[in-house]
Amino acid sequence: MTNPQSFFGFGSALVLLALVGAAPAPAQRSTARSWRDEVRRLRDAAVVLPARRPRPARVATTLATTIAESEPNNTVPTADSVGLGDRATGVVNPAGDVDTWFVDLTAGQFLSVDVDAAQVGSPLDATLELIAPDGTTSLAFNDDFDGFDSRISYRVPQSGRYYVVIRAFGAAGGPGLTYAINFDKVTCPVVGTEQEPNDNPGTAAPVGIGDSGSGEICPHDDNPAGDVDYWAFTARAGTTLELDVDAAALGLLVDPVIALYASDGTTQLAFNDDQDGADSRLQYSIITTGTYYATVADAAGSGNPFPYIFHFRSITPGPGDPITVRAQALGRPLGLAVGNTGDLFVGDLTGNRVVRVSGQGEVTTFATGIPTPQGLAFDAFGNLLVASTDGAVYRVTPQGQATRFITDAGIPLWIAVAPDGRIWLTDLSDRSLRRYGSTGQFEARFDATTVGGSGPGPVAIGPSGEPYFSQGTEIWKLANGELRRVLTSAFVIWAFAFDVAGNMYAPAPAAGRIQLFDATGAIVADTFAIGPDAPQAVAFGRDATGATVARLFATDTRVGRVFEVNPAGVAHPGQPVGYVAPPFPLDVAAANLLGGGGLSAADLQYLDALGNHNGRYDVGDLQAYLRTVGGLPGARSNR
Amino acid sequence: MSRPRWIFAMVAALSVGSACSDNPTSGSARAGTLTLRLTTPHADDGAMTFEVSGAPIDSATAVNASLRLFTRRVGGSTMLGAVVGNLANGAVVTLHVPDVGAAAGYTATVLEVADREDALRPSLAGYALTAAP
Numbered sequence: 143m144t145n146p147q148s149f150f151g152f153g154s155a156l157v158l159l160a161l162v163g164a165a166p167a168p169a170q171r172s173t174a175r176s177w178r179d180e181v182r183r184l185r186d187a188a189v190v191l192p193a194r195r196p197r198p199a200r201v202a203t204t205l206a207t208t209i210a211e212s213e214p215n216n217t218v219p220t221a222d223s224v225g226l227g228d229r230a231t232g233v234v235n236p237a238g239d240v241d242t243w244f245v246d247l248t249a250g251q252f253l254s255v256d257v258d259a260a261q262v263g264s265p266l267d268a269t270l271e272l273i274a275p276d277g278t279t280s281l282a283f284n285d286d287f288d289g290f291d292s293r294i295s296y297r298v299p300q301s302g303r304y305y306v307v308i309r310a311f312g313a314a315g316g317p318g319l320t321y322a323i324n325f326d327k328v329t330c331p332v333v334g335t336e337q338e339p340n341d342n343p344g345t346a347a348p349v350g351i352g353d354s355g356s357g358e359i360c361p362h363d364d365n366p367a368g369d370v371d372y373w374a375f376t377a378r379a380g381t382t383l384e385l386d387v388d389a390a391a392l393g394l395l396v397d398p399v400i401a402l403y404a405s406d407g408t409t410q411l412a413f414n415d416d417q418d419g420a421d422s423r424l425q426y427s428i429i430t431t432g433t434y435y436a437t438v439a440d441a442a443g444s445g446n447p448f449p450y451i452f453h454f455r456s457i458t459p460g461p462g463d464p465i466t467v468r469a470q471a472l473g474r475p476l477g478l479a480v481g482n483t484g485d486l487f488v489g490d491l492t493g494n495r496v497v498r499v500s501g502q503g504e505v506t507t508f509a510t511g512i513p514t515p516q517g518l519a520f521d522a523f524g525n526l527l528v529a530s531t532d533g534a535v536y537r538v539t540p541q542g543q544a545t546r547f548i549t550d551a552g553i554p555l556w557i558a559v560a561p562d563g564r565i566w567l568t569d570l571s572d573r574s575l576r577r578y579g580s581t582g583q584f585e586a587r588f589d590a591t592t593v594g595g596s597g598p599g600p601v602a603i604g605p606s607g608e609p610y611f612s613q614g615t616e617i618w619k620l621a622n623g624e625l626r627r628v629l630t631s632a633f634v635i636w637a638f639a640f641d642v643a644g645n646m647y648a649p650a651p652a653a654g655r656i657q658l659f660d661a662t663g664a665i666v667a668d669t670f671a672i673g674p675d676a677p678q679a680v681a682f683g684r685d686a687t688g689a690t691v692a693r694l695f696a697t698d699t700r701v702g703r704v705f706e707v708n709p710a711g712v713a714h715p716g717q718p719v720g721y722v723a724p725p726f727p728l729d730v731a732a733a734n735l736l737g738g739g740g741l742s743a744a745d746l747q748y749l750d751a752l753g754n755h756n757g758r759y760d761v762g763d764l765q766a767y768l769r770t771v772g773g774l775p776g777a778r779s780n781r
Numbered sequence: 782m783s784r785p786r787w788i789f790a791m792v793a794a795l796s797v798g799s800a801c802s803d804n805p806t807s808g809s810a811r812a813g814t815l816t817l818r819l820t821t822p823h824a825d826d827g828a829m830t831f832e833v834s835g836a837p838i839d840s841a842t843a844v845n846a847s848l849r850l851f852t853r854r855v856g857g858s859t860m861l862g863a864v865v866g867n868l869a870n871g872a873v874v875t876l877h878v879p880d881v882g883a884a885a886g887y888t889a890t891v892l893e894v895a896d897r898e899d900a901l902r903p904s905l906a907g908y909a910l911t912a913a914p
Contacts, residue, residue: 762895
């Protein structure tokens, strides 16, 4: 941790101080990135803090000498000399100009090379490169750190002459592209409210709920992998915390990550990266009163030090709080579907598998071999459909056997089954919504490029049987072939669910909460549940008969768990999930096929849709109906 | 006539009488069963509708428990049926008729066939259904 004034200048320090003392920062609108990128991020993100390259940092404090460049200095042999503590100046001119400097260093020193150009009004967008004593090996590179200005912090492994090369981005050049480079050693004096060393729970800096701590991530400390700042606080059971770090918000191109640990200091309870742009924020419901630990670290491992402000807040719970964890250690659970006996089926992004969570919380592997399972839904026959990043929708039998089922969609992300048995999926490859018959025949494609955002993503079936989908911060529906916006949120909405009243429960992972909207899209509870870390998919539970109940479950992907919101806050049972058998018996369906009548035109259309979709009701459709309702000899009902 | 020859003659007479009762021209009908046998060019038939007509039918049942049969009468001597399951060459339905001697008078016709993936066969070429004892 260092003095902010030496790092940012006085103005920035005022901003930092103002922020430290400020009330909770206003919510920042989340940016909808592509669904595919988001899934990749979820899948690849480490549960534990990422390892980082041990590269050091900074910092020029008192500059002894200013040295002007001497052209030609475009190559290592013609490099200009500079020493630690010096300030080098020059001009990148003409276009394509390269200025090379050398500095002699001793093994173990932390070199800080910091460009001042754009920050002081130069039009130069600099890039920096550090080259080893052999004159050719590139050790580090940086383009932008302080805005367009570059910085490299590097721990020198061996004594020798090192070279620093400055160029203009895009090989630009001109007489006005002036710069200064500050050469110094990285130092990390203790400033702010943290107290280095604080790299483990035993040395954590104390902080209170409602306060903000300040510090700096600086590699020059006792942690060889880079700085991790620990903070310790006491929290009461029933409290929902929000931990919020501001660093990028201070104007730096940095990427802080935060984590929350249990009282043992090692069990990670929550983790977040990039909830607010590059900055991080998480919420967590405290179940047991005790001491907890929160950490700040550098996700990118750039080696450059940066200051931060860490807010510790108690936030007001919603009607769905507190949450109850039903299963954990699930890898990266994303998609969620509820079986007809109430078991939860969860896609694990990292395990290429689907797990089943029983009502008692027992977790078993249900199906394997499905690459990066995303959206899950049960089809009309009781098979589980799983959209995979390998471009296919898999069909998993009740026995757990998975086969590729729908293969003509480009990049299927999410999937839902309507009450008529039809299958709806969103295709990222062309931003479309696609409809299939219950047995997988392609029926129609609906272009959704006009909805903007990230295009159609998670999809759910509304009370009237129409498909609704999130395009990022908005939910749209397809009605009578036309796309209509239903609601707009301040946050990116993932896989939402309906209750029988038409209310929408929308998980906003970037905000760490579930929001509740009514059927018109009006907000009912901005914070329906704040307990999750980053809820991704919600689904209503079902009882042993398959009836949907007033219990809402969700995946909390980044922390590998499935939780249930407080059922006392769920006013209505969920919308019946997926296929709903029409109210006519088998004998009537068969008699109608044999000329006996008894079914409406809608019934016949339904039966055809369930079967072979050839425009009329025939014996193939009867077969499909028998299969669906368990009417084939020896078959059990798929309902 | 010795005793064994007398017994043989009685058995023979009874046998001749029984055979004569199957003759439709005899005027004495005998209730019994006929079997509908399917001839199919495919190995993956999953469902079929059919029609049997020509003589009265009391009832019909699937030949085994792996098949599901639905029937509907149309008039006095016509029955429509749908049978679902893994169909193959051979017996599919048992007809219970009031006069098995009238087997030759029954006409059985395949109306529709679907494969096991619910797709309707576009052609019924190669299909046949026969009713016989």
